[in-house]
Each structure stands twice: as structure tokens, then as C-alpha cells.
Amino acid sequence: MTNCTTIALLSGGLDSTTAVAMAKELDQTVIGLSFDYGQRHRRELEAASELATTLNLSEHHIIEVNLATWGGSSLTDLTQSLPNQGVIKDVIPNTYVPGRNTVFIAIGLSLAEARKADRLVLGINAMDYSGYPDCRPDYLSAYQDLADLATKSGREGHGTQLWAPLLHWHKREIIQEALRLGVPIEKTWSCYSDKDQPCGICDSCRIRDAALRESGRSDLCSN
């Protein structure tokens, strides 16, 4: 285990929680960062808080940044319906939130600079939602270039590294890693709905449930 400090974006979902657990395996100090951005599924923040405790994070911050002020997504505008017909390849679904990852990573970089962190770990992956522009490898690479210029430490060559270990993984590989690391999958919240229990029909539930079944863990499915 290194003496590095990692900032971890923790939505409370399966992917980010697995990425956090990977960081915890490597680094001594892991600081969680979650966002109250006006999301429909605000329930995920309860999961994030509980997981931050379970995973023994050094700090956990929930920052408010209300992207629902201008909407533009079914996750931040309740007048839009969630898609429930399954993922269509290369089409950006209306669950895409304009600028969300760009905003979240920027705030993560602010915290990273204040804490002199070495890494910023992200649970994003490009496989399941190939249409999202802000989950692609070239986007992340451009963000690293920006991060290297944006801060004093970056310009001096020891800035924060963006680390997206799940970028090229399929969901079933993420689940295998979560199981290996002992991630409490039952405590994570991936559902897009604002219900008390996972809906089982939104894209996020469908992808998660299908991969859990493939992994022989249908007992963890939403239905």
C-alpha cells in the first residue's frame, strides 16, 4: 500500500464504489466526493454516505451543484420520462446530463489540489453507454491535458492523475472485481428512478441485473 492520497468520485452506484474499493486496496488515504446535483435518484446519496463509512474513507464530502436549474436530461428534469426500452447502441439516451462529468471532475480537481492528492479515481466506463461523449477515452485524455495545465502542481509535473480503472471493462467484469474486493453490492444504488426500491426497468437496472445474472448472482438483482 502506498502513501498516496486519492480523491474518489463516489455516486453510490456499483461502478464508482468498485473503483473506490480498488483505490482503497492501493492507497492509504482515500477521500470520497459525491454530488447533490438535482438528480431524480437522490436516493443514491444515502447509499454513498453509507458506503463511505463501510469502506472506511478518510473524509466524505457531498457538494451541492444544482444542474437541474437548467435541466436538459431526464435525470434532472422530472417532466421528461426515463427510457425503459433498453440501451440502443451509439444513441445518446436522455439520461445524459449536459456537462455532468466535466463538472464533477473539475470539482474533484479542486479538492485534489487543496489536499495535494496524487490521483482522482473515476468509475466511468465506455462500454455500456458507448453513446455518452463524456465517458470516452479521448475525453479523459483531453481532461488530463487540461488538469496538467490547470494547477500549480500540474505545471510542475506532479499534478493529479485521472484514473478510470473500469473504462474498458464490461459490467460483468466490474461485478467480478467488486466480488473479489468484498464490495457490499447490496448497499450500492444504481437505479435512475426516485423510488424506494430499484425499479428494475431503467437502463441502469437492466444492465446491472443482466450482468449480475451472468455472474451467477441473481440473488443481488433488483427483481
Added chain:
Amino acid sequence: MTNCTTIALLSGGLDSTTAVAMAKELDQTVIGLSFDYGQRHRRELEAASELATTLNLSEHHIIEVNLATWGGSSLTDLTQSLPNQGVIKDVIPNTYVPGRNTVFIAIGLSLAEARKADRLVLGINAMDYSGYPDCRPDYLSAYQDLADLATKSGREGHGTQLWAPLLHWHKREIIQEALRLGVPIEKTWSCYSDKDQPCGICDSCRIRDAALRESGRSDLCSN
């Protein structure tokens, strides 16, 4: 005047207000965006609101994103003192807020994508605070590369353009432009302090007052 839509980051200070007035001269629809980020000089938000009305902006949003949660700057951490010895060339003063411009531009891009805006206008300049890493031309250029990849419209070649018309201007040139455009300079708030009147001794007051005197407008100085 074009039919373009511009998002304008409006701090309430002289620079951003001048940039907004430049955008208003060009574009029909200008939407103002300000940030309550835990700044010491929260007084600037009152100026921003008043200026948004005076400049007849189409909308004005104030978004909360509390960077004071982790401090790291004399503007967001009241235990640090503001510098009052004048600007030292190529030294980053403690008024630098980690990641601030990266966060603000990211949120601006979110609003820009939601409103299908053509431009995001910024009042930043690289002349007076040459030490700030996030006010330099190479930083802005890297952010444009990121913006082009971050959004659907950017990837299709018609994304939001970052426009920093004051980037290479000295403060006295900014004042000349403000006077030409009829910007109500007396309503702008540049001071870093949390006082009711500009302190006249912080870096921001010093640079502004010196340039106002050079421009023959000492009547607008803070003291």
C-alpha cells in the same frame, strides 16, 4: 447583431462585466451565470445581480458550489490573510482558488449545452495575474479541446466556443473598453474583502485603482 446565444460568467467585477457588455454588443441573447462558491467577498453577488438587470441579460443564474468546504485560498478560508503588499510577478498569490476557473467553465458548459449556446464568454486575463495557472492561453486552449469532446454538439463540430476577449489586455485597456461600452463601473465590485466598501489595499483594488487613475478616472477609485 447576431442571433447567437452566449453564456457569460459574471462575477460582478470589472473584467467579467466588461466582457458581458462586449457580448451584448454582438449577440442577441446573453445569459449570465454567477457562483456562490463560499467566497469571502460574497458582496460581489449583489453587484452581479444588479448588473444582470442593468445590462438587460435574458437570464441570470447564481449557482452554489461551495469550494470553501476544503479551502486552500485566502478567498475561501477566513483563517488566511489577504495579501496587501502588491502583486509580485510570477508568484501565485494565496488568493488563487484551487480549480476555480476549471469548475466555473465546466458549469458554464453544462448551461451552454442545455441552452444550445454558441459562446461562453469569460472575463479572465493573463496580464495582471500572470502567476495564475488557470488564466493562461495554453490552459484555455486545452479547455477548448476538452469542450469539443465533452458534448454531443462539440463532437459534431458545432459546440460552444470559449471566448476570452480580455485575455491579453492590460487593465487600463479593459477600462477604456468599459467606458466606450457605457459599463456602470461604479456598480461593479472587484474587492476581495468582505467589507461594505472596497478596501483599497487588496491586490484587486490596487490594480483597478491604478488603472482608473491612468485612465483619468480617479473619481471611480475606491479611495
